[in-house]
Every structure is written in structure tokens, then in C-alpha cells.
Amino acid sequence: MTSLKDLQELTIDHFWETIPPLWNSIRSHIRATATGNFDITVEQFHVLRFVRRGMSISELATAKNISRPAISQAVDVLVKKGLLSRVQSTTDRRYVELTLTKEGNALLDSVFKETRGWMKERMNKLSTDELEAIAKAMTALKKMLD
Amino acid sequence: MTSLKDLQELTIDHFWETIPPLWNSIRSHIRATATGNFDITVEQFHVLRFVRRGMSISELATAKNISRPAISQAVDVLVKKGLLSRVQSTTDRRYVELTLTKEGNALLDSVFKETRGWMKERMNKLSTDELEAIAKAMTALKKMLD
DNA sequence: ATAGAATGGTTTCGATAATTAACTATTAAT
DNA sequence: ATTAATAGTTAATTATCGAAACCATTCTAT
Numbered sequence A, B: 001m002t003s004l005k006d007l008q009e010l011t012i013d014h015f016w017e018t019i020p021p022l023w024n025s026i027r028s029h030i031r032a033t034a035t036g037n038f039d040i041t042v043e044q045f046h047v048l049r050f051v052r053r054g055m056s057i058s059e060l061a062t063a064k065n066i067s068r069p070a071i072s073q074a075v076d077v078l079v080k081k082g083l084l085s086r087v088q089s090t091t092d093r094r095y096v097e098l099t100l101t102k103e104g105n106a107l108l109d110s111v112f113k114e115t116r117g118w119m120k121e122r123m124n125k126l127s128t129d130e131l132e133a134i135a136k137a138m139t140a141l142k143k144m145l146d
Numbered sequence C: 001a002t003a004g005a006a007t008g009g010t011t012t013c014g015a016t017a018a019t020t021a022a023c024t025a026t027t028a029a030t
Numbered sequence D: 001a002t003t004a005a006t007a008g009t010t011a012a013t014t015a016t017c018g019a020a021a022c023c024a025t026t027c028t029a030t
Helices: A004-036 A042-052 A057-064 A068-080 A102-123 A128-143 B004-036 B042-052 B057-064 B068-080 B102-123 B128-143
Strands: A084-088 A096-100 B084-088 B096-100
Touching (some): A004 B102, A042 A057, A042 A068, A042 A096, A042 A102, A057 A068, A096 A102, A102 B004, A128 B004, B004 B102, B042 B057, B042 B068, B042 B096, B068 B084, B096 B102
Antiparallel strands (some): A084 A096
């Protein structure tokens, strides 16, 4: 008989055997397309991702666990590359509203599309049953974050 | 009727909504304990993880997608911190065998235990059914990496 | 058997990127 | 109205990374 505790332990083991290498592999694919097709690093790509979700400088800093100055400087680079722009907020003029430029949006879309294709290729190995299990698991894992 | 292609798309969506934020959250937990209790960065922790699995300098470099010199230097730091040690291989003297010191092993164990506890806490929200789905999904996801 | 190629790792050095501390501007609190 | 707090930037220092050049060792091909 398998207890709930044992099942938890087992699931955590599975998680650690799977997610880090998988995520690592996805990351290197992103790195390849981001640095190859465009000239940005994965970290810069990550910043763009967060900006699209409407994050401010401070939020970015806490989300990425690096200092505010570091983000400020990273934003500098991306602004100079023409990928995003700073606009002082009208409601609270301390805030700087970060928005993606047309080029920034296009870049994100392109990398996402590329990565999606790469994932789909790999998913062809999986059965309907397995895909459904993944979908269900994702919903469950999301609960862990609340 | 849902086609296989649609299911793939849906699953990828679920994946992207779930795994990055979850992984991010796990990573920041690791960062908190690794930098708080001990004085190392997440990257250094990552190196220790790989060393425990028996990776060499070169393997580390390709696995982490950074240059060999960078790894060599990162190892320097960890050696100076007393967390790992270099020993020239006897079978092929070009190789350097990286091994964790007692302190290095203790550190890894401690961070793992801490993180595991954190995950278990969150998993209490999940039913047996959901845990099984996760385990199954992990096996499926692993297939994507071959 | 030996010269040359290949492999594993390190060192040096220049360029990037991160952190800390100090600073400006703006808003909130008492 | 002062003071405190927040959002962001700037400047100076430190740490990290990558390219090129290097050493030592092993493999390869004649």
C-alpha cells in the first residue's frame, strides 16, 4: 500500500528528474534562436517577456531577483536596441512605463513561434493519453503556486 | 471533436502558463536558502549539483552553455570556498576529477532538504489523483528529451 | 616509433553585467 | 509643512564571461 506521503516523495523525485533538464533544454533552444536570429541574450529575452506582461522596473527586479540598478541598465541596452521604450507614467510620475516597440513585439513573437515549433516536433512522440496527462498535471502544478 | 494538433497546442499553452512561473518560484526559493544560509549564488549551486552527478569541466560547460574558461573560474571560486576539490584523473591525466568536499555535500543536502520541504508543503493542496497525473506527465515529458 | 592532431583544462586580458551607495524626483504620511 | 517612503537612475567597484593563447596529455596515422 502506498501512502499519500510516499506518493508525494515519488512525485517530487519525478519532478526533479524531469523539469530541470527539460527546462534547461528549452532555455538553450531559446538562447540559440535569440542570439542567432537576433542579437540578444536569454536574460534580455526574459526581460522582454516580463515587460509584455506589464511589469515595472521594480517588479522586474524582484521577479528576477536582481538589483534595481541592474534592471535599469538592462533596460538601457534594450532601449538602445530599439526593442522597448520608457514613458513616464502620468498617474504616478515616479513610475516608468515600459512598453515593447513594434520590433520588440515582433522579436518575442518570432522566438515564441520558433520555440513552439520545436516543442511540437518533440510532442509528436507523445500519445493523446500522455498529452492529456500533461495538461492535467499542469493544472495541478499551477495550484501549488497559490 | 478535438484533433491531436489542437491537443498539442493546448498542452503547450498549459506548459507555458505553468512551468516557467513554477520553476521561477522554485529557483527563488533555492536562491533564498543558498544565499541566505550559505554564501553562494544559484549558478554556483547549479555547478555543485552537476558535480555531484560526476560531470567534468567540459561537460559542465556544454550543459550550462557557457565557456570552459568560465567554468574553470567558477570552480576556482568554489574550491576557494572549500566546497569542492580538483584531483587529476589517474586513468587520463588530462582530466580533472571534480568532487564535492564534506562541506559541499552538506550544503547540497541542506538546500535540497529545504526545497523538498517547501515543495511538500505546497503538494498538500493536491489530491492523490492529481499527484498521479503529475507523475505520469513527468514520464511523458521525459520522452520529449530523447 | 614518432610527428602531428585532438582533447581537457588553465591563464590572461578585455568587455559585460552585477552590486552597493549615493542621488533625484515624486508621492504618502503625520 | 516636514518627514518618510517609493521609483528609478547614476557612479564606482567588483565579479563574471568569452576569445585567444597556452600547457599537458592522449590519440592517430604513417
